[in-house]
Amino acid sequence: MNTPAFDHNLYAGCAAQIISHTRELAAKGFTPATAGNFSIRMDADHAAITISGKDKGRLTEADIMVVDMANTPVATHHRPSAEAALHTHLYRRYPDVGAVLHTHSPTQTIAGLLYADQGRVRLRDYELFKALRGRTTHETEVDLPVVPNSQDMDELTASVDAALDAANNWGYLIAGHGLYAWGRDISEARRHLDAFEFMLGCELELRRLGAR
Numbered sequence: 001m002n003t004p005a006f007d008h009n010l011y012a013g014c015a016a017q018i019i020s021h022t023r024e025l026a027a028k029g030f031t032p033a034t035a036g037n038f039s040i041r042m043d044a045d046h047a048a049i050t051i052s053g054k055d056k057g058r059l060t061e062a063d064i065m066v067v068d069m070a071n072t073p074v075a076t077h078h079r080p081s082a083e084a085a086l087h088t089h090l091y092r093r094y095p096d097v098g099a100v101l102h103t104h105s106p107t108q109t110i111a112g113l114l115y116a117d118q119g120r121v122r123l124r125d126y127e128l129f130k131a132l133r134g135r136t137t138h139e140t141e142v143d144l145p146v147v148p149n150s151q152d153m154d155e156l157t158a159s160v161d162a163a164l165d166a167a168n169n170w171g172y173l174i175a176g177h178g179l180y181a182w183g184r185d186i187s188e189a190r191r192h193l194d195a196f197e198f199m200l201g202c203e204l205e206l207r208r209l210g211a212r
């Protein structure tokens with residue numbers, strides 16, 4: 001008998017977690033049309049990830065597939081997210097990252113455009129910093145990197161890699177596109193995503209008020 005390419009029970013558990021979070025994020029309006037992609041690391045060599053082009057508010061287990069860390073589909077003919085390379089880049093760069101979430105909320109999309117020239121959104125004095133792993137005080141600055149958008153995934157991955165070398169964080173924005181956030185598991189990735197969404201919303205409001 002052939003050895004299965006991956007543990008099906010592990011895959012099914014990952015798919016269930018992805019579906020649960022994506023439905024909630026879609027209901028918030030964070031995945032317009034078919035935007036967004038989501039993954040969980042299954043083991044050192046595999047990740048469960050959304051298939052490209054699906055409505056992320058209506059995912060079923062059949063809409064989640066497995067790739068290896070070079071983005072090659074495993075035991076399927078489906079096509080992974082067009083941005084799978086950005087997920088596996090994070091899994092390769094950070095061995096302790098267990099989940100990656102990508103959304104396109106209006107706040108994330110607008111903030112990416114407004115701060116593209118600066119290459120970062122400098123966040124200051126937010127109590128919500130404590131939602132980010134490793135942060136214990138509001139009395140600091142946190143730079144959220146902003147990289148230019150590109151349809152060339154090698155170019156985009158290289159921009160992200162350089163931006164994270166300069167300002168290591170739990171997320172980054174792609175200008176005019178959306179947010180990538182990650183964590184050691186999907187709950188932590190979601191907490192980071194929610195925290196960035198909130199702080200970016202505050203930054204946009206402060207700009208509207210002329211305070212930034």
Ligand SMILES: CSCCC(=O)C(=O)COP(=O)(O)O
Pocket residue numbers: 033034035036037050051052053054080081082083102
């Ligand atoms: C319709 S949104 C354009 C592609 C994108 O940015 C995205 O997040 C969804 O792409 P996928 O291939 O993962 O469905």
Ligand SMILES: [Zn+2]
Pocket residue numbers: 035036037083102104177178
């Ligand atoms: Zn996207």
